[in-house]
Amino acid sequence: MKFKVLAIAVALSLTGIAVTPTIANAAPNTTKSITLKKVKKNATSTSCWSIVNGKVYNLTNWINQHPGGSSRIIAMCGKDATRAFTQQHTGNTRVAAELAPFQIGILKKKKKA
Numbered sequence: 001m002k003f004k005v006l007a008i009a010v011a012l013s014l015t016g017i018a019v020t021p022t023i024a025n026a027a028p029n030t031t032k033s034i035t036l037k038k039v040k041k042n043a044t045s046t047s048c049w050s051i052v053n054g055k056v057y058n059l060t061n062w063i064n065q066h067p068g069g070s071s072r073i074i075a076m077c078g079k080d081a082t083r084a085f086t087q088q089h090t091g092n093t094r095v096a097a098e099l100a101p102f103q104i105g106i107l108k109k110k111k112k113a
């Protein structure tokens with residue numbers, strides 16, 4: 001009987017290990033502060049960083065997955081895509097959910113003069 005309980009516990013913990021990657025797929029480091037200068041340096045289709053609502057996203061792997069075409073994303077590499085993104089996608093929760101895992105940090109705010 002004791003062995004059965006132990007076996008179930010082991011099985012459950014293994015299940016736990018199996019679901020961990022789902023959590024790891026969420027944005028790896030969303031709190032890192034990233035400067036606009038750094039974002040601008042990643043302005044190509046091989047390294048494409050973009051800003052939406054003050055958050056920085058690495059959209060490199062999204063370029064070829066975007067249902068609206070790769071060119072729309074390439075045009076946003078190294079830039080603030082907030083206006084284009086909200087104009088096209090505001091209120092679409094699915095789109096917001098697609099964007100979230102690509103977050104790599106938060107845009108560093110400029111110092112007040």
Ligand code: HEM
Nearest residue numbers: 066067068069072073076081084085088089094095098099
């Ligand atoms: C920056 C991150 C972006 C993400 C994560 C994203 C995501 C998506 C997703 C998930 C869809 C499919 C929508 C659906 O099937 O309901 C879509 C479609 C589309 N996207 Fe984007 N998008 C982004 C940026 C943009 C930008 C900047 C533009 C245009 C300037 C754009 C233009 C479009 C168009 C034209 C479509 C097809 C029509 C539509 O579903 O609205 N997207 N996008």
